Amino acid sequence: MEQNSVAKPPNRRSTGVIVVGIFAVIAGLGEVVVGFTGNYLGILxxxxxxxxxxxVVGLFYSxxxxxxxxxxxxxxxxxxxxxxxxxxxGRIYLIAIGIAPGKGFDAVKILVGGLIALGLIIYILFKWRSFD
Known part of the structure; x- marks a missing residue:
C-alpha cells in the first residue's frame, strides 16, 4: 500500500513578524540608552x-x-x-519604585509604550501558526 505524502511547504516568516522583531530591537536599544542617559531623542x-x-528593561525588549x-x-x-x-x-516596576514618572505627560508616553509592547505580543499570538 502506497502512502501519499504531501510535502508541507516551508513556513515563511511573515513580513509583519520581521517588522515587529526589528521594531522591538530598536525600541529596546532606545530604552537602554535612556537607562544610561536619562532621555533619548528628547522623547521625555x-x-x-x-x-x-x-x-535592563530595554534589554528585555531587544x-x-x-x-x-x-x-x-x-x-x-x-x-x-x-x-x-x-x-x-519592567515598566510597571520602574513606575512603582519611582524611577519612571507615574504622573503627567511622560507617564502617558510610558503607558503608550507599554501598550505598544502589548500590541506586539498580541500580534505574535495572532501569527502563532506561522511559527514551526
Whole structure:
C-alpha cells in the first residue's frame, strides 16, 4: 500500500513578524540608552535619572525582538513573548519604585509604550501558526 505524502511547504516568516522583531530591537536599544542617559531623542519632557534597571528593561525588549528575528520556531516566539512581557512588567516596576514618572505627560508616553509592547505580543499570538 502506497502512502501519499504531501510535502508541507516551508513556513515563511511573515513580513509583519520581521517588522515587529526589528521594531522591538530598536525600541529596546532606545530604552537602554535612556537607562544610561536619562532621555533619548528628547522623547521625555523631563529626563529620568539614569539607572541600570531602565537599561535592563530595554534589554528585555531587544531580546524579544532578537528571538523573533533569529528563529521561525515556536520556542523563539515564546521567548519573544516572555521578554516583551518582562519589558511591560519592567515598566510597571520602574513606575512603582519611582524611577519612571507615574504622573503627567511622560507617564502617558510610558503607558503608550507599554501598550505598544502589548500590541506586539498580541500580534505574535495572532501569527502563532506561522511559527514551526
Amino acid at each position: 519632557s523631563n529626563s529620568m535619572t539614569p539607572s541600570f534597571s531602565t537599561g 531580546l524579544g525582538g532578537f528571538f523573533l528575528l533569529i528563529t521561525r520556531m515556536k520556542w523563539g516566539a515564546v521567548l519573544a513573548i516572555s521578554f516583551i512581557g518582562a519589558e511591560i512588567l
